[in-house]
Amino acid sequence: MTAGKGTSIKTVAIIGTGVIGAGWAARCLAWGLDVVASDPGKDAERKLRAAVANAWPALARLGLANGASMDRLRFVGSVAEAVRQADFVQESAPERIELKQKLHQEITRHAKPDALIASSSSGLLPTEIQDGTTNPGRILIGHPFNPVYLLPLVELVGGKQTAPETIERARAFYASIGMHPLHVRNEIEGYLSDRLQEAVWREILHLVNDGVATTRELDEAIAFGPGLRWAFWGTNLIFHLAGGDDGMRHMLHQFGPALKLPWTKLVAPELNDTLIDRMVEGTQEQAGNRTIKELERQRDDALIAVMQALKPFGIGAGRIAAEYETRMLGQRHAQRWTPGSKVPAPLELSSGYVKPDWIDYNGHMTEGAYVMAIGDASDALFRYIGIDEAYRAAGHAYYTVESHATYVKEVGAMEPLTYRTQILGFDDKRLHIHHAMHHGKTGELLFTVDQMLLHVDSKAAKAAPVLPGPKAALAAIWAAHRNLPAPHGVSRAIGVPAK
Ligand SMILES: NC(=O)c1ccc[n+]([C@@H]2O[C@H](COP(=O)([O-])OP(=O)(O)OC[C@H]3O[C@@H](n4cnc5c(N)ncnc54)[C@H](O)[C@@H]3O)[C@@H](O)[C@H]2O)c1
Numbered sequence: 001m002t003a004g005k006g007t008s009i010k011t012v013a014i015i016g017t018g019v020i021g022a023g024w025a026a027r028c029l030a031w032g033l034d035v036v037a038s039d040p041g042k043d044a045e046r047k048l049r050a051a052v053a054n055a056w057p058a059l060a061r062l063g064l065a066n067g068a069s070m071d072r073l074r075f076v077g078s079v080a081e082a083v084r085q086a087d088f089v090q091e092s093a094p095e096r097i098e099l100k101q102k103l104h105q106e107i108t109r110h111a112k113p114d115a116l117i118a119s120s121s122s123g124l125l126p127t128e129i130q131d132g133t134t135n136p137g138r139i140l141i142g143h144p145f146n147p148v149y150l151l152p153l154v155e156l157v158g159g160k161q162t163a164p165e166t167i168e169r170a171r172a173f174y175a176s177i178g179m180h181p182l183h184v185r186n187e188i189e190g191y192l193s194d195r196l197q198e199a200v201w202r203e204i205l206h207l208v209n210d211g212v213a214t215t216r217e218l219d220e221a222i223a224f225g226p227g228l229r230w231a232f233w234g235t236n237l238i239f240h241l242a243g244g245d246d247g248m249r250h251m252l253h254q255f256g257p258a259l260k261l262p263w264t265k266l267v268a269p270e271l272n273d274t275l276i277d278r279m280v281e282g283t284q285e286q287a288g289n290r291t292i293k294e295l296e297r298q299r300d301d302a303l304i305a306v307m308q309a310l311k312p313f314g315i316g317a318g319r320i321a322a323e324y325e326t327r328m329l330g331q332r333h334a335q336r337w338t339p340g341s342k343v344p345a346p347l348e349l350s351s352g353y354v355k356p357d358w359i360d361y362n363g364h365m366t367e368g369a370y371v372m373a374i375g376d377a378s379d380a381l382f383r384y385i386g387i388d389e390a391y392r393a394a395g396h397a398y399y400t401v402e403s404h405a406t407y408v409k410e411v412g413a414m415e416p417l418t419y420r421t422q423i424l425g426f427d428d429k430r431l432h433i434h435h436a437m438h439h440g441k442t443g444e445l446l447f448t449v450d451q452m453l454l455h456v457d458s459k460a461a462k463a464a465p466v467l468p469g470p471k472a473a474l475a476a477i478w479a480a481h482r483n484l485p486a487p488h489g490v491s492r493a494i495g496v497p498a499k
Pocket residue numbers: 015016017018019020021038039040041042044091092093094095096099103120121122123143144145146
């Protein structure tokens with residue numbers, strides 16, 4: 001990561017260090033820039049440093065630039081001192097036009113003549129902010145989204161006096177700190193993104209005010225549906241797909257009449273030929289040479305990625321995805337050992353198929369995915385012997401301590417898989433198992449792994465004896481498996497014999 005790449009910006013001044021100013025400071029520091037900040041608020045320096053420290057772990061997960069450090073943040077006592085050395089000034093003071101005007105007059109008096117000056121304003125007109133400033137051609141709006149250190153969007157809006165070069169220099173700078181600069185070509189209040197947010201927000205307020213729905217219901221109406229699609233494509237390209245193979249034109253034809261119905265308090269424009277052509281041409285340009293079918297597959301892949309990403313947090317659609325997976329697993333891993341039941345030798349407890357995202361550039365299942373897939377067989381074995389969520393929640397589990405894998409044959413996407421599992425030995429703490437992955441139709445051997453597992457007390461983080469229930473199941477399996485021939489790959493060693 002190189003901040004300021006293609007730009008000469010090394011030091012950024014942050015004027016106003018509330019929610020947004022602190023977000024800018026964190027982002028700039030993470031990209032390896034020097035930051036000088038000022039804010040007249042009580043306890044402002046402590047609050048700023050605390051906010052940056054709170055954002056830092058998230059930034060570290062995204063990747064910090066060489067030399068990035070929270071120590072490169074300096075807090076000073078005046079606007080003049082903050083902006084004097086800065087190559088870029090980002091003002092994030094309260095959203096009041098008189099305050100912003102006075103502040104920009106002060107900033108422009110003290111800043112270097114070629115320093116760029118951006119305001120984080122959410123909707124004020126830059127022409128009004130430029131009023132009475134020195135050298136106003138370098139002032140623009142750089143409107144970010146909270147949290148500024150994570151969300152890439154920044155809207156660039158020029159005023160009547162903003163030089164075109166200012167927009168281009170700001171665009172290069174923001175791109176260099178990992179942002180997506182979007183030039184709002186017409187100076188309008190609320191710019192683009194806040195207008196869209198505001199339309200939804202006002203409708204929400206109407207619906208709550210009219211007693212139609214609660215805040216929770218309205219959030220669910222977004223988070224489980226349209227919000228997941230907005231995350232990667234916004235609205236228009238998504239609606240292009242709502243029209244089937246004929247895209248946006250069909251969609252407008254189908255839903256156009258609804259514009260006359262009271263579906264929202266926002267008044268719709270007349271859907272005339274010019275507007276239809278603009279919508280159709282715009283979305284066709286976005287689609288490029290991708291067919292509707294290709295777009296549908298991309299949309300589906302992106303939706304799965306978003307929902308999978310939410311799964312570990314159990315948030316929104318991620319909760320549904322997690323519940324679905326648990327249910328599927330319950331269905332697939334339904335076999336349980338009971339005292340006296342006949343134990344198959346070897347066990348066949350699980351089956352599945354090669355998921356499309358397990359495929360590598362050769363068109364075959366990728367190396368790591370074989371191991372992931374075989375995890376399903378381990379899970380099925382655990383359930384068979386009585387190790388389930390309750391057993392694990394009570395602090396008991398098997399941990400894998402050693403594996404030995406052999407890759408026997410390649411396999412392509414969606415091919416069916418079955419797993420055979422054999423116990424090679426066990427005692428109170430150790431369990432030696434062997435899994436073989438076979439092609440579900442041809443029966444061909446694809447992959448084997450033998451693993452040593454250690455039973456642990458996961459709370460104390462040390463080895464501990466397996467509990468009586470699973471132990472009895474293991475003893476019964478061992479009795480059925482002990483005379484099976486040694487399976488493929490066991491005890492092989494790798495190496496090239498020395499000559
Ligand atoms: N909060 C958001 O989601 C959001 C998103 C995008 C843009 N914005 C815009 O960012 C700007 C700041 O908003 P915020 O949410 O960070 O507000 P905030 O109230 O959290 O922070 C404003 C800060 O400005 C300081 N301040 C007051 N007078 C000042 C002065 N004369 N000089 C310097 N600093 C001064 C305050 O002490 C405070 O720390 C506003 O223009 C707002 O519209 C906010």
